[in-house]
Amino acid sequence: MKKGFIRYSLAMMALAGLLSGCAQGNGQSTEGTSAAKTEGTSSKGGEGTVKIAVAGPMTGDNSEYGIGFTNAAKLMADQWNAQGGVLGKQIEIVPYDDKNTSEEATTIAQKIVSDGDISGVIGHFSSGVCMTAAPIYQENKIIEISPSASHPDYSKIGNYIFRNNTVISKEGAASVDIAVHDLKKKNIGIISIMTDWGTNTSGIIKDLVTGLNDPNVKVVAHEEVMEGSDDYTPAITKLKEAGADVVICCGMYNLVAPVAKQYKNIDPDIAIVGFSNAYSQQLIQLGGEAVEDVCFPVIFFSESDDADVKAYVDEYKKVYGNSPSALTSQAYDSVGILLTAMKEAGTTDSEKVRDKLNEITYKGVTGNIKFDEQGDVDKQFNKVTIKDGKFVKMN
Incomplete structure (x- = not known):
C-alpha cells in the first residue's frame, strides 16, 4: 500500500476546439471536443448514474491534453453504456477545466469532493498540478488516476492516488537510450522548462x-528556459558552443517545435530527442520541416498493427476525426480499469474499488496495466520519429 502525504500559444485553437468540436492533438491528430462541455456539467445527467470526473486543461495552451482526456473518457464510457453501463447504471463523464494551474486545480478538487457523487477522477495533466490536487482527493478517499503524471513523488501522496503512466526516470532512460545508442551521439545538451517537472527531469x-x-x-550543457518563450536563441547558442550533438528537450510540443526551428537555423544537423508529452500532431503543425527526425519514446503508437489498438484507433477516428495520442490513450485505459474495478468490486465504494485496483491486471490499448503497491505501472516503450511529416517507428 501507499504512504506519505505530499503557454507559442494554442489559445485560439483551444477556443475553436471547444466551440466546434476539434482540438486535441496526438500521435496523429487534432482531436474533437464533443465530450468537453461546460465545466462541472455532463452530456447526460439525471439520477442513477456513475459519475467519473475528468480534470485537466480544457482551455489555454495545454488544452489539447484535457480535451483529449475527456474525449477518450467519453469514448470508453459510451462503449460501456452500450453494454448496459456498470453496476446497472449508465456512466457519466463530468469534465472540469483546471487550466493546468495549481490554483485552479485546488478549486476543482474541492468542487469534486464537495459534489459527493463522483466515483473517481481521471487527471490531472501535469505532475505539479496533480500533486496539488491529490492530497485533497486522498484526504476525502476519492480515487485519482492520472494518465500523465510522471513525477516520482506523485503516487506517494496516498493510497487512493494512482498513475497510468511510467515514472519519468523510466522514460528518461528511454530518451537517453535513443540519444546514445540509436542516434550514436556522445555530447548531450539538455534544454528544460522552468517547472518542477522540467527541473526534476533534467536532473534525472x-x-x-x-x-x-x-x-x-x-x-x-544544460539550459533552463521559460515555457512559452518566443526566443530560445540564447540557450541554443550556449548549447551549440558547448558542442552538443544531440539535445534532449524536457518539455512539451510547444517547447520542442520552436527549439527545433530555431536550433536548425544555427545547426541544421542537430539531433533532437523529446518525451511522450511532445508526441502530438501539434508538434508537426508548429514545427513543420524543422521537426523531421525528432525522436521520442512512447508507450502508445497509433499506427500499431495490434488488432485491439487498430479497433480503438478506428473508433476514435470515427467519433473525433483523428487518431488519439499516447496520453489520450492512457486516459482511455484509465477509465477502463476504473470501471472494471467497480464491476469486479460490485460497488462504487472507494475503499473497495481501490483494493480491487490493487489486485487486477487490465489489458488496455496502452499495454497490460497492473498497479504496484505504490500505485505505479511499468510499460514498454516504442521508439518513434518523424519522417515526411508523419510519425513512424524507428528502425
Missing part, C-alpha cells in the same frame, strides 16, 4: 548519463 537525465559509466558520453 544527468544522473542517467553519468550512470552509463562511458567516459565518451557526457552532458556538455
